[in-house]
């Protein structure tokens with residue numbers, strides 16, 4: 001197994017002086033390719049903060065991380081955007097889908113932006129992913145007309161579209177009922193097995209955590225597990 005991700009002495013402090021919140025306090029973490037990991041910890045412990053930094057969407061106060069051997073600590077914003085588009089997929093609870101666009105258009109959007117056009121290969125993969133998500137009948141529906149569980153499955157398909165090595169999911173099942181949550185999670189586990197995609201999934205749900213092979217806990221600004 002190769003190291004996919006290495007986090008070194010990650011510190012994140014919000015605010016200054018007496019108003020400062022010390023969220024991450026020198027967190028270290030190594031993840032290898034193909035892991036399916038849950039990110040656990042009390043509310044406010046820094047799970048979203050960690051995911052946002054790993055997704056290169058926010059800079060740490062100090063420390064840093066590398067992914068695929070690339071040091072992302074010192075990379076320019078332009079290089080980070082390019083790296084993120086190529087290698088990282090995101091699934092958030094409030095999935096950020098474009099409501100007036102269809103499920104398929106939403107899934108194809110990141111690839112079309114990256115390549116400057118929509119290719120047949122992309123369309124084929126987008127359709128196949130939505131099919132796997134059980135949404136074959138819904139691909140041409142505007143996402144505004146889909147249920148919460150269906151929207152979340154569209155968001156998973158969109159995150160997987162570019163074959164990212166790492167998918168960061170922030171409470172991806174947080175607003176779903178039990179049946180939809182386990183459907184989304186089953187699909188994630190399937191893609192992990194079949195495509196070797198690495199997942200880091202923050203959750204408060206012990207059933208979701210139990211489906212992951214690794215349980216990481218963030219507490220007191222550090223990660224264990």
Ligand SMILES: Nc1ncnc2c1ncn2[C@@H]1O[C@H](COP(=O)(O)OP(=O)(O)OP(=O)(O)O)[C@@H](O)[C@H]1O
Pocket residue numbers: 014015021023041042043044045046047048049050
């Ligand atoms: N932009 C910000 N400015 C100031 N404080 C922030 C900011 N973002 C997060 N925080 C603080 O950092 C701490 C960690 O927040 P974070 O959202 O990472 O926790 P979490 O573990 O994801 O929580 P939850 O499980 O409730 O989603 C909280 O105390 C939060 O108030």
